[in-house]
Amino acid sequence: MTLLIIIIVLALIFDFINGFHDAANSIATIVSTKVLTPVQAVIWAAFFNVMAFWIFELHVADTIAKTVKTDAISLEVIFAGLCAAIIWNLITWWMGIPSSSSHTLIGGFAGAAISHAGFGVVKMDVVLPILLFIVAAPVIGMLVSYIISVIMLWLSRKGNPYKLNNTFKGLQLLSSALFSLGHGGNDAQKVMGIIAAALVVYANQHPDSVPQWMEVIRVGGKIKHIPSWVVMGCYSAIGFGTLFGGWKIVKTMGTKITKMSPFEGVAAETAGAITLFTTAELGIPVSTTHTITGSIIGVGLTKRISAVRWxxxxxxxxxxxxxxxxxxxxxxxxYWLLKVFSIVAN
Structure with a gap:
């Protein structure tokens, strides 16, 4: 039970780090366009991260929990995966690199599981779509944002530039809120999936001593219920993490890829939100980082190819x-270190 509690605490810490690491995804465009100040932006994003609790079903959490065969792994595997994910997230945050917290978690989970039980423990039918969307998510975001930009340009072709700019500033509040909802619904659920996997592993090891508040319910092989304290805890952790922001990554996302205006911010965030809502419904854990980056590139391409800093x-x-x-x-x-110290201790 002690190791299980440590894993749950580590998972929530990872979720918190995910929040401030990926806060840039939600707020970079709205900060760079000066629609909101950085402080206002993180409060705005954090609020809608938590609101995702009432919007999304547990499709993404189910996918993450099924990444490896839970009957063939141990709590030590999940512990090692979480430690790796936390360290890589902190390294990339420190360097200002907007890497994917989602793929960090999946890579850590899979790497530890393979060390424990070999490649057969990884469910490739679950992992392959995730790998595919490393490329697909930014491409979809780019195409959708390009189409939205072209449509908005056509609709506003006869408008007054000053009035249009003010209109897009107002619309960007909505588009950033939608993207933050998608961020919360997608990324928080990944941590729910890891905690759910830990609870299932513990239940497999202690079938006669699992209290009701720890039960994960599956129907037809899919997760239909995760304890409410896990769900609310994950949404709250990512929301609090977002409040702390990730200013180095905000600079990369908001200014270094292409110059942003409220018009471009609306197009990029709307495209990102559409992508995240769709993939969350399909149960595909995509990277919010990849998605918004592709969307930002898409709006840059509407100006000219050279507008994107390749x-x-x-x-x-x-x-x-x-x-x-x-x-x-x-x-x-x-995981190797855990085994070595376990051998030494025995």
Missing amino acids: GVTINLLWAWLLTIPISGLFAAGF
């Missing part, structure tokens, strides 16, 4: 591609 974008792409394998290696290392 050097920065390529550096981000490398970080995305390396996140899962590096997190997996970190987790494997942590």
Whole structure:
């Protein structure tokens, strides 16, 4: 029980770090366009992160919980995966790299599980769509934001520039709120899935001593109920984390990819929200970082190809591609250390 409690605490810490690491996703555009101050923006985003509690079903949490075979892993595996994910998130936050917290968590979880029981423990039918959406999510965000930008340009072609700018400032409050809802509904659920997996593993190991408040209910192989304290705890943790912001990453996302105006902010955030809401409904855990980055690139392309700073974008792409394998290696290392110290202790 002690290790289970430690895992739950670590998962909530990761969720908190996810909040301030990925706060840039929700607030970078609205800060860079000066619609809200940084403090106002993080409060706005944090509020809607938590509001996702009442909007989304547990499809993404179910997918994460099924990433590996819970009957073939131990609590030590989940512990090692979480430690790796936390460290990689802190490293990328410190360096101002908007990497994916989602893929950090998945890479850590899978890497530790493989060290424990081999590659067969990973459910590739679940993992492959996640890997596919490393590329698909930013591309979808880019295409949707480009289409939205073109439509808005056509609709506002005869408008007064000053009035239009004020209109888009108002609309950006709505678009950023929608994106923050998607961020909360997508990213908080990933941590719910990890905690649910830990509860299931504990139940497998102690089938006669699981209290009702720890029960995870599956119907037809899908998670239909996670204890309410887990759900609310995860949404609250990501909301509090967002309040602390991630200013280095805000600078990268809001100014270094392309110059942003309220018009572009509305298009990018709306495209990101559409992508996140759709994938959350399908149960596909995508990266909010990848999604909003692709959306920002899409609005930049409506001006001209050179409006996008491709050097920065390529550096981000490398970080995305390396996140899962590096997190997996970190987790494997942590799991190996756990085994060594366990042997020494015995």
